Amino acid sequence: MRQGAVGTVRLVERDGRRLVEKRLSDPARHDTEVRALRALADSGLPVPQVVEERAGVILMTELPGGRLDEGDADTRLAALRASAVLLRRLHDLVAPEDLPPAPDDAAIIARYRAADGPALPLALPPSAGVVFCHGDWTDGNVLAADGRITGVVDWEAAHAGDPVRELSRAAWGAARKDPRSADALIEGYGADPVAVRAWFPIHAAELWLWFAEAGPPEYFAQLTAELRAWPG
Template sequence: MRQGAVGHVRLVEHRGHTVVEKQMTDPARQETEVLALRYLASAGMPVPEVVDVRPGAILMTLMPGDRLDEVELDERLDLLRESAALLRRLHEVSPLRGLGPPPDDASIIERYLGAGGPPLPLTIPAATEAAFCHGDWTDGNLLASGGRLTAIVDWERAHLGDPLRELSRAAWAASRKDPRSFDVMVEGYGADPTAVRAWNAIHAAELWLWFSEAGPPEYLDRLTAELRSWPVT
């Protein structure tokens, strides 16, 4: 079962239909995902439909397509461009109260400096107007079929936050697999590249912390080597 990047997902039968069961241990994140899915379905976004909600689990419709991280690189570029336009459409959806908290960038910087990561130009860019954000807009949470995007899944981190931060995180992460991806996504969204790049060091610090706390040691070593060559001004 490959719908989304979350591990606790499986196919189950429910009233004669095959649906997706997503098991969740955090009630707050489960509530956030249900709230986001129901709201965005009514807004016409391509998201799974909530079929049933149970303690520790959500049942939802199975969406067609394969994850974008399983698509060939050249085809993936076109889909990333499309995904950036879809991300902008999400950010233009009317804000919704009751979602989860936005990322705490001051805490990320403090933790990174305390952990002794390689020097980075860590400053928080001036905030823009808060928008409806997915929270983890990556190629593992985007589905595509026939050369078109079919769904966005895994909404447990949905929040009201800085739209350029979210675009930057998605574009920076995609560029680690293919450097062309950054410009493709920024152009597809219609943003100022300089404003988007201003967030990159924050994402690098956040990823470094993730690897240092939970990731394989070889991933941390590789990223540490990359960050040591980051220009610090």
């Protein structure tokens, strides 16, 4: 069983077939994941197929491969670059009308300032439009095998949002493990690095607020120290 921030995931067997059972305590996140996966069923993207769904439980197909964060640094870097191509394909899709809206970045900035977080150059970049977004495109949610991306999982944060913001969130988060990761994702996607990096302070503020509210304290202290050293 894998314990996540918002639910639990385990492998189960049904009629001799290995499936993934995901339990989400938040009904809204449950509904979002089901809607996103059903909307992507014929997209050609490597996503799980919903086999059965009931209150709090989603049963879906198991995808091959291992998480990118389980590989060595250079393998992870190459896979991140490859995953950016799939992220762009996702962003070429029109978001289903029943997906939630994007995060309220103006509210994130206001909350961060009210919480007296470390000084950051916070400003809302211009919009790049509204597309189908995964919501948490990280190396823990992308699967690969033999240098090929085999799956994208955990769609409970899917929403209709800004494509550059989503790419930027993925790039900033991945770069905290390996600074080369940001360029790999940006180049793989084919985006303007300046536009992508303009979102970095907002992602930093959003993560700081998360740790401030949910902990653990050592992560919060580490991130606070990182943000205090933000380049001027």
